[in-house]
Amino acid sequence: MKKYFHIITVGNSIITNYQKHTGDETIKKLKTSSQEWKNLLSAPQFLNSIFNFLKENPRENSAEVNSFEGYCEKKEIKVNKENCLIYLTGTKTSVNEIAVRTLERYFREKVTLLNPKEISGYFWEKGIDEKIAVDEFSRGISELLDTLLKVAMKKKEEGYEVVFNPTGGMKPHVITCALAGFMTGSEIYYIHEEFEKKDIVILPPLLYLPRGREIELMKEIRKSGAISGYNYEKLKKEYREEIDRLLTYSIVEVDTDEQTGKEYRIRLTNKGKLVYTWLVNFL
Known part of the structure; x- marks a missing residue:
């Protein structure tokens, strides 16, 4: 049985789509950097509401789900808990943690999840000190690349076909994810939010380091x-x-x-x- 390991960067598409459709004017107006998201992390009613919103139309409401399920359709892969392992990587911000938790709930019903990797998201650290925020963000990108390379190579050794999905997330995280994919010789797939839902792009191998x-x-x-x-x-x-x-x-x-x-x-x-x-x- 062929086994797949998907590394997926998580952005805030679920959040922004939810804000467009919710009737709650307070949530509609919240900015990404708002501290109110921290309070919403411990609000079961809100978390259930956004999860139900995702389940209503998963591919329409989440770029991460749309790209993942689109890739599996394109490759004619029927995923289950035995043949598919997913690794979600997000940022250390309350708003992104909500997105990651919501995706975890959704994916857990279908596949196996590996504990996600959180990296600096700038906004949380900025509340302490702006210089710390910049330094932590930069360090986080470096650590993310190291982590993705290690986990990808480990899973390859375990017999998984490793694929990277840098559709969601901030641009530096997307670049880092794609770079890790190129450096490990893995397949990388992507879908833009304005593409038709089945228009998955599989990136050509842009980087390879020859050896021996x-x-x-x-x-x-x-x-x-x-x-x-x-x-x-x-x-x-x-x-x-x-x-x-x-x-x-x-x-x-x-x-x-x-x-x-x-x-x-x-x-x-x-x-x-x-x-x-x-x-x-x-x-």
């Missing part, structure tokens, strides 16, 4: 500028798997004869040259 024999191959190509003819055929026999992988990540490109369709030359792409220079200088 792949670096050897890149060194050989870089030394010559390009390798063609007999030397390319020889290279193909020795490095076939490495060439295929580097082609996948657009680190090398291969020229093909238009008439015969035969490959005859390989070179580093501009991206490949940049990656090779970085590997040589910093590793």
